Amino acid sequence: MSKKGIFIPIEVSARHLHLSAAHYNKLFGEKAKMHLLRPVSQPGQFVTRETVAISTKKGSFSQVRIVGPCRPQTQFELTKTDARSLGIDPPLKRSGLVPQQGETLILKGPQGLVRLRGGAIIAQRHIHASTQDARKYGLKKNKIVRIEVSGERGGVFENVIVRVHPKFKWAFHLDTDEANAFGISGNTKGRLL
Numbered sequence: 183m184s185k186k187g188i189f190i191p192i193e194v195s196a197r198h199l200h201l202s203a204a205h206y207n208k209l210f211g212e213k214a215k216m217h218l219l220r221p222v223s224q225p226g227q228f229v230t231r232e233t234v235a236i237s238t239k240k241g242s243f244s245q246v247r248i249v250g251p252c253r254p255q256t257q258f259e260l261t262k263t264d265a266r267s268l269g270i271d272p273p274l275k276r277s278g279l280v281p282q283q284g285e286t287l288i289l290k291g292p293q294g295l296v297r298l299r300g301g302a303i304i305a306q307r308h309i310h311a312s313t314q315d316a317r318k319y320g321l322k323k324n325k326i327v328r329i330e331v332s333g334e335r336g337g338v339f340e341n342v343i344v345r346v347h348p349k350f351k352w353a354f355h356l357d358t359d360e361a362n363a364f365g366i367s368g369n370t371k372g373r374l375l
């Protein structure tokens with residue numbers, strides 16, 4: 183089946199943090215659990231009520247959202263604009279490819295501190311597709327696609343990486359810098375080219 187004409191819901195990610203269980207416990211206490219604030223679109227993932235402060239020598243954010251559940255590695259996803267205000271220069275990466283080098287971030291929770299070397303990325307824009315949809319439309323994992331967005335500030339996003347998982351639902355994930363540049367808000371959809 184042709185993939186032309188598929189419209190994918192756009193979801194805009196603000197800065198957020200994924201935490202390893204060890205780091206979560208250091209920040210929130212040995213037996214602390216995560217508390218759900220709201221689910222996010224991909225099944226099983228959720229924003230927690232808990233937040234952390236993240237700082238560098240040059241700047242800080244006081245209430246950074248955590249997206250649970252815990253992951254094998256701690257990863258802070260932020261925009262280029264956020265990175266400027268922290269005075270850091272994180273690489274553009276696929277989520278999960280966490281750099282072990284880079285500026286030190288201090289994470290602060292109610293019960294403790296974590297000093298994180300590297301760990302920050304600017305997430306590469308990507309689409310989520312279920313295994314079934316990917317097969318149906320000939321989309322392969324890690325393939326690069328292009329997505330068009332209409333509107334007054336519309337245009338074409340190049341270098342969109344495809345992520346595939348049995349439980350994924352269609353979503354095109356951008357950060358707030360990218361979304362603002364293209365005038366994206368509300369229920370905008372992107373067209374797979």
Ligand SMILES: [Zn+2]
Pocket residue numbers: 308310355
């Ligand atoms: Zn995503």
